[in-house]
Amino acid sequence: MTQFSLSWGSFKDFISKLNKLAHNIKFKVEWKVDGKIAFLDILVTRCSDQLSFTVYRKPIHTGSYLDFFSYHQDKIIYSVATGLFMRALGICSPQHLDTELYLVHLQLSELGYPDWFLSKALSKAILSFYKNHNTTNKYIWDNKCITLSYNEYINTASKLLPKDQIKFTFNYPNSLFKKVVNVHKRTKVNKNPGVYKIPCQDCEDVYWGQTGRDLNTRIKEHKNSVKYAQENSAVFLHTYQKDHRIDWDNSAILFKSHCSFRRKIVESSFIKHFPNLNICIYIILPPAYVLIC
Numbered sequence: 179m180t181q182f183s184l185s186w187g188s189f190k191d192f193i194s195k196l197n198k199l200a201h202n203i204k205f206k207v208e209w210k211v212d213g214k215i216a217f218l219d220i221l222v223t224r225c226s227d228q229l230s231f232t233v234y235r236k237p238i239h240t241g242s243y244l245d246f247f248s249y250h251q252d253k254i255i256y257s258v259a260t261g262l263f264m265r266a267l268g269i270c271s272p273q274h275l276d277t278e279l280y281l282v283h284l285q286l287s288e289l290g291y292p293d294w295f296l297s298k299a300l301s302k303a304i305l306s307f308y309k310n311h312n313t314t315n316k317y318i319w320d321n322k323c324i325t326l327s328y329n330e331y332i333n334t335a336s337k338l339l340p341k342d343q344i345k346f347t348f349n350y351p352n353s354l355f356k357k358v359v360n361v362h363k364r365t366k367v368n369k370n371p372g373v374y375k376i377p378c379q380d381c382e383d384v385y386w387g388q389t390g391r392d393l394n395t396r397i398k399e400h401k402n403s404v405k406y407a408q409e410n411s412a413v414f415l416h417t418y419q420k421d422h423r424i425d426w427d428n429s430a431i432l433f434k435s436h437c438s439f440r441r442k443i444v445e446s447s448f449i450k451h452f453p454n455l456n457i458c459i460y461i462i463l464p465p466a467y468v469l470i471c
């Protein structure tokens with residue numbers, strides 16, 4: 179039997195070859211620090227010839243879980259606590275378990291979770307963790323499932339109904355998250371080249387532009403210019419200097435044309451005659467050109 183050894187140079191070659199297999203998959207190397215290395219949400223510690231495990235949290239972790247007084251159904255609040263306790267039970271080695279449970283207790287206490295509630299959630303988590311997972315479903319739904327917007331009165335009423343006949347589930351259409359972040363909303367599909375507008379949400383100024391590509395691509399570039407503070411971008415300068423917000427949702431193509439000459443004339447005309455936040459000076463055109471368009 180021969181002993182296998184790999185030099186640092188060979189190892190780098192190996193990683194390099196690995197990363198050439200598929201252009202969209204990149205492997206990276208992580209080294210243990212103080213005998214510890216993180217894998218997903220597990221922190222693995224090597225001590226002599228043994229490994230121990232505990233929950234890994236990124237340095238940017240803030241402990242921002244659902245607040246206890248958030249307007250949610252009781253079982254959702256419970257699931258936050260039981261979920262974290264279950265994770266501790268599932269991951270931690272015995273020597274780390276008490277510390278992790280204490281940490282979860284501490285973080286949730288800061289979010290208003292009372293001690294009695296956390297004790298109950300921990301008991302529930304322990305029972306769930308050690309119970310036989312081969313049990314059948316708790317509820318018999320019989321295909322009767324009703325989904326409603328959460329309301330504490332409906333929640334109370336639902337508890338009075340026989341669970342084996344009707345199952346209530348709740349959704350939360352008015353959550354702050356849904357009002358602030360709409361992950362499903364997409365920029366309007368607009369594949370036409372032309373002259374477009376990007377209005378400001380806080381004043382009457384509009385950015386007028388023209389593109390030979392589709393509007394969505396151009397809007398994405400404008401958004402990036404704001405995100406990365408590109409000082410040659412009129413849109414960014416307007417948001418930065420006036421502290422205004424851009425009304426991206428109302429961006430639109432106003433004049434469709436595949437002819438760049440026509441687009442530039444119309445763009446110049448818009449810039450000249452309407453309030454704008456453009457930084458370029460509009461092109462002064464002979465009236466005859468304007469009439470052509």
Ligand SMILES: [Zn+2]
Pocket residue numbers: 378379380381382383416420422423
């Ligand atoms: Zn503005």
